[in-house]
Amino acid sequence: GDPARLPGAARPLADAVPQRVDIPALGVTAPVVTRGLDARGAIDPPPYDQPGVVGWYGAGPKPGAAGAALLVGHVDTTTRPAVFYRLSTLKPGHTVRVVRADGKVAEFTVDDVRVLPRDGFDAHLAYGPRRPGRAELRLITCGGSFDRAAGSYTANVVVSSYLTGVSG
Template sequence: MPDRVRTTGAGRLATGTAWALLLLGLWLWGREATDVPPGVFAPTTGDMAAVGRPAAAELPPQAEPLPDASPQRLEIPGLGVRASVVAGSPDVRSAAGPPSCPQPSGSVTWHAAGTGPGAAGAAVLVGAADTGTGPAVFHRVGALRPGEQVRVARADGTVAEFTVDDVRVPARDHFDADQAYGPRRAGRAELRLVTCGDFDRADDGYPANVVVSAYLTGTGR
């Protein structure tokens, strides 16, 4: 009987040790999975499109702003977007709420009363997310993530190269025009890509907008 008791106690000890090691391993794995390494940007607050994505790489330094020039064409390589840019008015920043949808849906509207893409300040390009019958030019901009590239060909022959640093999805009834249209850092050349919904409906038919923020990081031709 005493030998049997000793054997049972040893078995319980071995089982307890195994459970302890398992729990320790799970705890260490959990810390490793949730910690963000230094120098890495995690998704920002309000970035609904970034949920579930891996953290973006460290972002490049900003470039010096360019002289003011009007945009002619927009390219988003990661989404396969190539669209002409047309001038629109009035300045979108004079509005208190989300932008109205431009037409035609295959192009992007630049609010020409504001900053030209690449110049100091925040240039605003608005594109439809939906035509009413199918996807439009900005249908997938919510899938962009920090570190991805946006290029704007300008009338002076230069190409302003921007890097995405923030993607937000504000509800239409809580749309902050100053945050969406205004510059985030003084003296920096910034770009906003803002979606509207179905341009065939007065209320756009969408409960939220997508606001992509990018900043100038290079220049090409």
């Protein structure tokens, strides 16, 4: 993907809570629930018994509003793939849609996909806005390899996107 060919950014929307996220390239349609931080200060994903649910960091920006809104989902459970299992296969130009409580659908275009190691994790790189004043959306899940001793993955997959359209 040639970054120059990506669409221009749309003006940020007013605040509205996210209700659903659709990622057509992955065949994902998932309900969104509000989440806070866990004991380690990371965004607390939905419970493992809800592998098809995506968590939104409720203390941060709302999807479609200015700033970087954060959505987190599991890559898998002990038995099966979960909602963001194929997140790392997204490419610049792919579309992510967030259905909001105000009836609008915020349409985001992926512009960056990266795997960030957990060691020396750069929270600002992962969670901070790339361009001030722009409405951005991050999709975050586990990546790298599963460290059985630690019981966790060695990296995070972070997909960055920005608001390019609104429907509804």
